[in-house]
Amino acid sequence: MIVGDLKPLAEIVSAIKEYKQVLVLGCGSCVTVCLSGGEREAEQLRHELSQIRHYEDTPPKFVVDSILRQCEEDLVTDYHTIPEGTDAILSLACGAGVQTLGDAFDPLPVISALNTTFLGASAKPGIWAEMCRGCGDCVLNFTGGICPVARCAKGLFNGPCGGSHNGSCEVGLDTPCAWAMIYFRLKRQNKLHLLEEIRAPKDWRPGGAGGPRKRVRIGLGDGTK
Numbered sequence: 206m207i208v209g210d211l212k213p214l215a216e217i218v219s220a221i222k223e224y225k226q227v228l229v230l231g232c233g234s235c236v237t238v239c240l241s242g243g244e245r246e247a248e249q250l251r252h253e254l255s256q257i258r259h260y261e262d263t264p265p266k267f268v269v270d271s272i273l274r275q276c277e278e279d280l281v282t283d284y285h286t287i288p289e290g291t292d293a294i295l296s297l298a299c300g301a302g303v304q305t306l307g308d309a310f311d312p313l314p315v316i317s318a319l320n321t322t323f324l325g326a327s328a329k330p331g332i333w334a335e336m337c338r339g340c341g342d343c344v345l346n347f348t349g350g351i352c353p354v355a356r357c358a359k360g361l362f363n364g365p366c367g368g369s370h371n372g373s374c375e376v377g378l379d380t381p382c383a384w385a386m387i388y389f390r391l392k393r394q395n396k397l398h399l400l401e402e403i404r405a406p407k408d409w410r411p412g413g414a415g416g417p418r419k420r421v422r423i424g425l426g427d428g429t430k
């Protein structure tokens with residue numbers, strides 16, 4: 206899922222203070238699961254932003270609502286309840302949701318309340334860990350299902366660097382070395398031979414280097430255009 210963090214309050218206040226009525230809009234998908242942008246967080250943010258101490262003049266009026274998935278154009282365009290008098294939307298969705306809203310309600314300003322951080326998974330209750338950077342040419346089948354792009358601090362492809370020590374990465378003892386994990390996972394799977402196979406250099410073009418990516422569904426395994 207996509208993980209995001211609430212922006213600093215001062216940054217949000219600075220972006221909304223010129224408006225008279227702001228719709229604080231939560232998103233009911235990934236950011237609800239990672240407890241940063243769902244309906245409950247939208248209500249908490251409304252409460253905090255309503256405090257007069259944040260403003261030199263009159264604070265905006267706030268209304269709270271939520272859309273199931275702000276990144277889905279159909280769900281966004283089906284949303285017809287923008288309250289009368291709203292002159293800006295404060296979105297708690299990821300960057301994709303914010304932009305989908307912006308296109309759907311253009312020219313109404315859509316302000317982002319979150320910093321979208323990574324594609325991750327819940328490691329433990331309340332902790333999310335980065336797992337994938339959407340590189341478009343996945344190597345998990347050769348690396349024991351552990352991503353070297355997102356989980357190795359240097360994004361290495363040919364084994365560990367000299368900073369790998371007792372299974373930890375040189376960036377910190379609490380950060381596992383991805384290449385140590387890859388090695389031991391492949392060893393447990395009797396697949397260490399995968400590390401000795403010569404592969405063509407990774408194709409980074411599907412990773413966004415070729416411009417904005419778009420997926421057109423044609424059939425099974427149709428890929429990205």
Ligand code: SF4
Pocket residue numbers: 336337338339340341342343344345352353354355
């Ligand atoms: S190799 Fe690429 S697509 Fe696969 S998990 Fe890593 S970043 Fe994601």
Ligand code: SF4
Pocket residue numbers: 356357358359360361364365366367368369370373374375376381382383384385
């Ligand atoms: S110690 Fe391991 S995870 Fe850290 S940068 Fe080196 S190879 Fe990558």
